[in-house]
Amino acid sequence: xxxxxxxxxxxxxxxxxxxxxxxxxxxxxxxxxxxxxxxxxxxxxxxxxxxxxxxxxxxxxxxxxxxxxxxxxxxxxxxxxxxxxxxxxxxxxxxxxxxxxxxxxxxxxxxxxxxxxxxxxxxxxxxxxxxxxxxxxxxxxxxxxxxxxxxxxxxxxxxxxxxxxxxxxxxxxxxxxxxxxxxxxxxxxxxxxxxxxxxxxxxxxxxxxxxxxxxxxxxxxxxxxxxxxxxxxxxxxxxxxxxxxxxxxxxxxxxxxxxxxxxxxxxxxxxxxxxxxxxxxxxxxxxxxxxxxxxxxxxxxxxxxxxxxxxxxxxxxxxxxxxxxxxxxxxxxxxxxxxxxxxxxxxxxxxxxxxxxxxxxxxxxxxxxxxxxxxxxxxxxxxxxxxxxxxxxxxxxxxxxxxxxxxxxxxxxxxxxxxxxxxxxxxxxxxxxxxxxxxxxxxxxxxxxxxxxxxxxxxxxxxxxxxxxxxxxxxxxxxxxxxxxxxxxxxxxxxxxxxxxxxxxxxxxxxxxxxxxxxxxxxxxxxxxxxxxxxxxxxxxxxxxxxxxxxxxxxxxxxxxxxxxxxxxxxxxxxxxxxxxxxxxxxxxxxxxxxxxxxxxxxxxxxxxxxxxxxxxxx
Amino acid sequence: xxxxxxxxxxxxxxxxxxxxxxxxxxxxxxxxxxxxxxxxxxxxxxxxxxxxxxxxxxxxxxxxxxxxxxxxxxxxxxxxxxxxxxxxxxxxxxxxxxxxxxxxxxxxxxxxxxxxxxxxxxxxxxxxxxxxxxxxxxxxxxxxxxxxxxxxxxxxxxxxxxxxxxxxxxxxxxxxxxxxxxxxxxxxxxxxxxxxxxxxxxxxxxx
Amino acid sequence: xxxxxxxxxxxxxxxxxxxxxxxxxxxxxxxxxxxxxxxxxxxxxxxxxxxxxxxxxxxxxxxxxxxxxxxxxxxxxxxxxxxxxxxxxxxxxxxxxxxxxxxxxxxxx
Numbered sequence: 001x002x003x004x005x006x007x008x009x010x011x012x013x014x015x016x017x018x019x020x021x022x023x024x025x026x027x028x029x030x031x032x033x034x035x036x037x038x039x040x041x042x043x044x045x046x047x048x049x050x051x052x053x054x055x056x057x058x059x060x061x062x063x064x065x066x067x068x069x070x071x072x073x074x075x076x077x078x079x080x081x082x083x084x085x086x087x088x089x090x091x092x093x094x095x096x097x098x099x100x101x102x103x104x105x106x107x108x109x110x111x112x113x114x115x116x117x118x119x120x121x122x123x124x125x126x127x128x129x130x131x132x133x134x135x136x137x138x139x140x141x142x143x144x145x146x147x148x149x150x151x152x153x154x155x156x157x158x159x160x161x162x163x164x165x166x167x168x169x170x171x172x173x174x175x176x177x178x179x180x181x182x183x184x185x186x187x188x189x190x191x192x193x194x195x196x197x198x199x200x201x202x203x204x205x206x207x208x209x210x211x212x213x214x215x216x217x218x219x220x221x222x223x224x225x226x227x228x229x230x231x232x233x234x235x236x237x238x239x240x241x242x243x244x245x246x247x248x249x250x251x252x253x254x255x256x257x258x259x260x261x262x263x264x265x266x267x268x269x270x271x272x273x274x275x276x277x278x279x280x281x282x283x284x285x286x287x288x289x290x291x292x293x294x295x296x297x298x299x300x301x302x303x304x305x306x307x308x309x310x311x312x313x314x315x316x317x318x319x320x321x322x323x324x325x326x327x328x329x330x331x332x333x334x335x336x337x338x339x340x341x342x343x344x345x346x347x348x349x350x351x352x353x354x355x356x357x358x359x360x361x362x363x364x365x366x367x368x369x370x371x372x373x374x375x376x377x378x379x380x381x382x383x384x385x386x387x388x389x390x391x392x393x394x395x396x397x398x399x400x401x402x403x404x405x406x407x408x409x410x411x412x413x414x415x416x417x418x419x420x421x422x423x424x425x426x427x428x429x430x431x432x433x434x435x436x437x438x439x440x441x442x443x444x445x446x447x448x449x450x451x452x453x454x455x456x457x458x459x460x461x462x463x464x465x466x467x468x469x470x471x472x473x474x475x476x477x478x479x480x481x482x483x484x485x486x487x488x489x490x491x492x493x494x495x496x497x498x499x500x501x502x503x504x505x506x507x508x509x510x511x512x513x514x515x516x517x518x519x520x521x522x523x524x525x526x527x528x529x530x531x532x533x534x535x536x537x538x539x540x541x542x543x544x545x546x547x548x549x550x551x552x553x554x555x556x557x558x559x560x561x562x563x564x565x566x567x568x569x570x571x572x573x574x575x576x577x578x579x580x581x582x583x584x585x586x587x588x589x590x591x592x593x594x595x596x597x598x599x600x601x602x603x604x605x606x607x608x609x610x611x612x613x614x615x616x617x618x619x
Numbered sequence: 620x621x622x623x624x625x626x627x628x629x630x631x632x633x634x635x636x637x638x639x640x641x642x643x644x645x646x647x648x649x650x651x652x653x654x655x656x657x658x659x660x661x662x663x664x665x666x667x668x669x670x671x672x673x674x675x676x677x678x679x680x681x682x683x684x685x686x687x688x689x690x691x692x693x694x695x696x697x698x699x700x701x702x703x704x705x706x707x708x709x710x711x712x713x714x715x716x717x718x719x720x721x722x723x724x725x726x727x728x729x730x731x732x733x734x735x736x737x738x739x740x741x742x743x744x745x746x747x748x749x750x751x752x753x754x755x756x757x758x759x760x761x762x763x764x765x766x767x768x769x770x771x772x773x774x775x776x777x778x779x780x781x782x783x784x785x786x787x788x789x790x791x792x793x794x795x796x797x798x799x800x801x802x803x804x805x806x807x808x809x810x811x812x813x814x815x816x817x818x819x820x821x822x823x824x825x826x
Numbered sequence: 827x828x829x830x831x832x833x834x835x836x837x838x839x840x841x842x843x844x845x846x847x848x849x850x851x852x853x854x855x856x857x858x859x860x861x862x863x864x865x866x867x868x869x870x871x872x873x874x875x876x877x878x879x880x881x882x883x884x885x886x887x888x889x890x891x892x893x894x895x896x897x898x899x900x901x902x903x904x905x906x907x908x909x910x911x912x913x914x915x916x917x918x919x920x921x922x923x924x925x926x927x928x929x930x931x932x933x934x935x
Contacts, residue, residue, distance in 0.1 A: 111645045177656060185648045188640045188904075196638065215652060216915050219659035227667065227762070234751055236758035238667070244674045244755050248930070252923055253663060303915060307926070316931035613780075617789060639904050651905045655912025662916025666923045691866045695859065698891075702855040705895045709848055806896045810888045817884035821869045822877060 027571035029113035032520060034120050035099030036418065038091050041124055045087035047485070048131070052080035054482055057442070061475035063463035073459035074142035075161065079134070081145035082165075085265065086172050087127045089403050093268035094119075094179055096410050097207045099418060101183070103513040104201045106192025106531065108523045111185040113569050114612060119179040121579030126171035129586055133164035141165040144457060146254055146309075147228070149239030149247040154232050162232060163590045166225045171586050173218050180214035183207055192512070193559060194531035198292070201511045201534075202285065205292045206271030209299040213260045213267075217303070221257035224250055233593065248313060255306040263302040265399060266366075267295055269406025270337060273359045276409045277341055279507050280356040281348025287340040288534060294333035294340075301330045311379040312386050320379040327377035334370060338363060353507075354428030358409035361436055365401025369394055372447065387457075390450025396443045408435075408488070415492075416506045420518040421499030427491040435484030441477025445470035510535035523568070527558040574612040581605025650800045654807050661811050664763040668819055674755035676748070681756060681823035684744045693736045694816045697771075700729035701809045704778075704802045711785075714792035720785050723798075726805065727778040730771050737768050760819070767815060770808045777801050847900070854894045861887050 025033060055076050059068040068076060102110055110116045133140040139159030143151045152162050187208045191200065227238040228250070237243025239250045278285045285291060304326040307315055315323075341363055350356065372394040375381050385391060408431075415423050454467045461467050505514040515537045516524055532551040533539055539546035540557050547553050585601025588594045640648075672681055707722030741761070749757040781801050784790065790798055865883045868874055893899040898906050 112649065181649050181652045181656075184652050185645050189643065189645055189648060212911075215656045216659055216912060219656055220663045220919065223660060223663035223667070230751065230758065230762060236752050236762075237755055238671075238758060246670070246927070248927075249667065249670065252926065256919060303918070312933075314930065314932040315926065316929050318929065319926055617784065639902060643902055643904060647905070648908075651908040655908050658909070658912035658916040659919065662919050666920045669920070669924060670927055687866065687869060691862065694862055698855065698858045698862065698887075701858075701891055701895050702851055705851050709851065803896055806891050809895075810891050813884060813888045813891065817865065817880050821865060821880050 024571065026576055027573050029109075029117045029569050029571060029575070030522065031098050031102050031110045031113065031116060032418075034116050035095045035097075037120050038095030038098055038123070039418075041120075041127070042088050042091040042095055043489075045083055045127060046089075046092070047489075049080055049083035049088050050482060050485060052076050052083065054478055056080060057475040057478035059459065060461075060471050062472065063461050063468055065460050068459065070459040071142065074144075074457075075134070075140040077457060078142050078144050078161075079130075079140045082130070082141065082169075084399075085145065085261070086169065087123075087130065089265055089399070089407070090176065091123055092407050093210070093265075093403075096272065096407070096414065097183065097203070097268065100414060100513055101204050101207050102186060102190070103516060103520060103524050104204050104511050105187060105190060105195060106512050106525065106529045106536075107186065107190035108525065109568055110182050111190060112182050114572060114575050114615075115178050115182050117572075117575035118578055119175045119182070121576050122171060122175040122178075122582055125579050125583040126168055126175060126586070129171065129583065129590070130164060130168040133161055133168070138164065146258065147250075149228070149231075149245075149250040150241060152228055152232075152250075153240050160590065160592075162228070163592070166229045166232070167586045167590045170222060170225055171582060173222055174582065176214050177218055180211035183211040184215070187211075192529050192531050192536075195536070198289065199531055199534045199536075202274035202288070202291055202295075203268070203271035206267040206274070206295050209295050210264050210267045213264050213299050213302065217257045217260035217264070219257075220253045221261075224253035224257070227253075229589075248310070251310055251313065252307070255309045256303075258309065259306040260299075260302045262398070263298055265403050266406075267298065269362065269403045269410075270295065272406045272410040272413070273341065273362050274337075275511065276355050276359040276413050277344045279413070279509050280351045280353055280359075281345050282351070282508075283344065283348045284510075284535065285340065286343030286346075287336075290336050291340045294336040297333040298330060301326060301333070305330055308377055308382070311382045324377055324379055328374065331370065331374055331377075338367060338370075353412065354423070354425055354432055355409045355412035357429070357432045358405045358412065361432065362402060362405040362409065365397055365405060365439070368444075369397030369401055372397065385450055387455055388450035389446040389454045389456060392456055393443050393446035393450060396439075396446075400439060400443070408432075411488075411492075413507070414513075415495065416499075416502030417513055417518050417520070419496060419499070420502055421495055422502045422506060423491050423495040423499055427487060427494065431484055431487040431491055434487055435481055438477050438480030438482070438484050442474045442481055443477075445474050445477075449474075505537075505541075508541075510538040512536050515540060527560055530555070530557055530559055569615070572612075572615060574608045574615065577608030578605050578612065579608075581608055644796055646796055646800055647803070650803050654803065657807065657811075661763075661766070661814070664759075664766055665815065665818060668759040668763045671755040671759040672819070672823060675757070676754055679747065679749050679754065679756075681760070681819070684747050684749050685820055685823060686740060686743070687820060689736070689740060690816065690820050693733050693740075694812060696729050696733050696736070697809050697812050700726045700733070701806050703729060704805045708795065708798050708802050711790050711795040711798055712792060716785055716788075716790065719790065719798065720782050723778050723782045723785070727775045727782070730775045730778070730805075734768060734771055734775070737764065737771075763815065763819065767808070767811055770811070774801075774805050774808055777804065849894045849899075851894070854890055858887055858890055861890075 025037065028034060028037075055068060056073070059065050059073055059076075098110070098116065102108070132138070139161045141147070141161040141164055142159070143157055143162060143165075147162065147165060151157060152165075187200070187204055191197075197205075227236070230236040231238050231240060231245075237245040239245050239247050241247060274285055274291055305323060307319060307323040308327040311320060311323075345360070372390065376385055376391065376394060412423055412428055415421070449467055449470050452466050454461060454465070454471075461471070502518050504517050506518075507514070512529055512531075513520075515529065529536060529540075532555065533546070533549060536557075539549075539551050543551070543553075581601050581604035583601070584597050584604060588597030588599075588601055591597065675681070703722045703725040707719050707726060710716075710718035710722055741764075744757075744760075749760075751758050751761045778801060781790075781798055784797065861883050865880055868879050868883075869876065892909070898909070
């Protein structure tokens with residue numbers, strides 16, 4: 001049996017480290033705990049973003065409403081998007097990936113466990129920084145999540161809001177890029193023997209693609225925000241037309257990141273669906289290779305379509321046509337996935353668990369969102385639809401009907417693995433149908449509203465323009481959606497205490513995470529599994545069937561590593577300390593360069609890094 | 620892979636002889652991924668600089684204020700520092716700790732000379748009237764070279780910490796990955812300067 | 827870092843085998859020196875087509891540093907792919923932005 005050596009804390013701060021209790025969460029470097037931290041935190045931010053959405057819908061329920069003043073409304077819709085995208089949806093996907101992917105690939109942890117912890121703490125503290133912008137002293141960002149110049153210049157955005165935007169998003173970017181590098185190295189390097197890339201679960205595939213997207217897309221946004229920072233703080237004119245700058249430079253830099261970002265948001269959910277569907281259809285995914293490589297194709301093509309967000313800026317016919325062509329082209333690999341999912345369902349013996357409902361709901365809702373996307377890819381049509389509620393409908397069908405539904409499927413699917421208990425199926429069905437009905441009531445009418453000409457990002461509208469009835473319907477739908485989310489929370493909390501024990505394999509799963517206890521032990525596997533196919537756990541459970549598919553009879557499924565030592569970093573404070581340093585530094589920059597905070601931040605960060613490096617040397 | 624060296628000899632156990640990721644150090648892997656990302660950072664900055672280089676006050680454009688011969692000297696210094704860096708790595712791969720330290724110090728020294736030269740050039744340009752806020756050419760030029768200079772500065776600190784680590788026996792002929800990774804970062808920063816020197820300095824529009 | 831120790835052994839072992847063939851580092855530097863000198867020289871002769879020559883020299887120099895000093899020529903293809911993807915994407919950004927801004931029509935156009 002392998003002996004595991006846990007390295008102890010070394011370096012400048014020799015503080016005692018807890019193994020249990022809440023302080024142990026502060027120092028954990030275990031991927032499962034970090035995954036739980038991500039999931040819990042992202043859920044809380046999701047609720048915050050959802051409340052902001054309800055505020056929006058309250059304001060827009062009737063014409064000429066005065067529930068929210070215009071400048072408050074601008075902050076609300078801007079933060080709704082920023083929170084949902086950067087603090088809820090992306091981290092939830094990372095949370096699932098953190099918990100599940102290392103186990104799925106037969107590893108004991110991520111490649112860089114301390115860096116993993118850093119990513120989480122930077123996310124949490126960055127998120128807190130962001131939320132604090134709502135304090136009346138500051139003012140939240142209010143220029144939309146895409147923050148078009150020159151509205152974001154000092155003379156038009158006086159409050160500290162855009163400072164929070166610039167600094168806060170860069171802080172979150174650090175967390176994302178570090179996490180992405182971690183996943184790339186983990187997935188490519190730490191797979192169990194026999195698990196070639198073409199035998200890897202599709203959720204791991206999508207996590208890999210998403211990680212590459214993050215690594216290559218975030219930098220242009222980093223630079224865009226740095227340039228905006230200089231415009232606001234130093235008086236440069238990068239995006240200020242009055243000073244010779246070009247506001248479109250912001251748009252291009254932003255969307256060069258922004259478009260891959262939406263694929264970063266959807267691909268993990270597609271990966272989850274690709275896991276859930278085969279399990280509950282009781283047959284393997286149809287066309288595994290196509291599903292995997294179409295994900296790669298989407299990632300790659302995602303870099304070639306960004307200016308379809310800019311059809312109304314006068315790019316010229318050649319640019320318009322080129323981006324229209326690439327945008328329509330990207331529908332092909334997407335369609336391939338959809339047909340493969342349908343092929344997976346076809347002829348399967350379907351078990352309509354809640355997870356399955358959400359997965360099927362994902363496909364249906366995503367198709368609708370995809371179709372509206374195709375129309376938006378056509379410049380002449382887009383010229384009417386852009387900046388109208390048609391786009392709001394599109395983005396919510398793909399981001400809520402798509403990503404959120406997919407994440408919900410993941411929640412119901414993996415909750416038993418994470419907690420050892422099953423969620424209530426009864427409550428789950430209520431949750432699904434309430435959310436499904438509420439969602440469609442809210443967003444389907446928006447297609448019509450957009451075509452009728454209702455612009456986006458307006459705090460109110462005049463009566464009698466044809467917008468009144470459907471806005472009211474949408475607002476009612478939003479509250480039904482809210483009720484659905486509430487049911488989800490109730491289910492989560494109830495099941496945590498009262499859910500029936502799940503055992504290690506409640507769904508008769510095929511992938512390796514189902515082969516370990518629920519919840520899994522600290523280092524996942526007693527012995528490293530050996531993999532012979534895409535369904536390693538089915539092979540272990542049903543060796544006769546496995547033999548028919550080419551797995552050799554009597555082949556060992558476990559690697560017995562006598563005398564081999566596994567070196568894993570133990571719990572440590574340093575990632576948290578470095579994150580605090582970054583937090584202080586960020587505050588110093590937000591407050592228009594407050595040098596004491598900046599110096600404090602750099603000092604704390606340096607201490608943390610010193611300890612970290614010493615610990616690495618001691619490993 | 621964690622346990623690939625110990626795969627049992629059962630004929631059925633697959634040994635991934637064609638797995639391209641076998642035997643690659645995880646930290647080197649992480650650094651190369653990071654450098655791929657950094658290409659986009661500098662790509663965006665260089666693009667901005669190229670887009671805005673014509674936006675300057677009369678007589679204060681790149682052709683007027685940039686000192687090509689001096690900057691060429693800085694380029695040579697940085698290239699030389701890449702040589703000393705790779706010699707440092709070669710030294711520790713042979714187990715020669717003294718040479719490692721010497722070459723690392725030389726690299727850090729050359730990097731510092733580069734920074735000093737940059738500071739000198741910047742002060743002259745500012746003196747002539749081109750600053751971060753005076754024109755878009757100034758803004759994009761200083762942002763780009765400032766980012767690069769910051770990377771060099773961090774690199775110098777990193778190299779000095781490598782020297783410190785080496786003094787306490789941190790590296791030897793079997794364990795030199797830290798030096799190799801620092802080297803990769805350093806060479807990348809040099810490559811970025813190769814690109815900046817050509818695109819921003821030498822190819823600056825005339826007149 | 828669970829695999830670092832095992833990996834370092836394997837990686838080092840592999841690396842030690844590879845690095846028996848050190849390229850001529852000083853020779854590469856001489857090449858870099860000469861290419862840079864040519865670049866500067868060309869820049870003082872405006873009659874020559876500046877962009878094609880200088881960009882080619884730039885690519886040669888960057889390539890020399892990447893292939894020889896960063897050992898891409900001798901290391902696993904994986905590293906070349908990782909770096910190359912970043913490089914290609916960055917180049918794509920640069921060229922497409924320059925084209926888009928040069929041919930921008932504008933709303934009134």
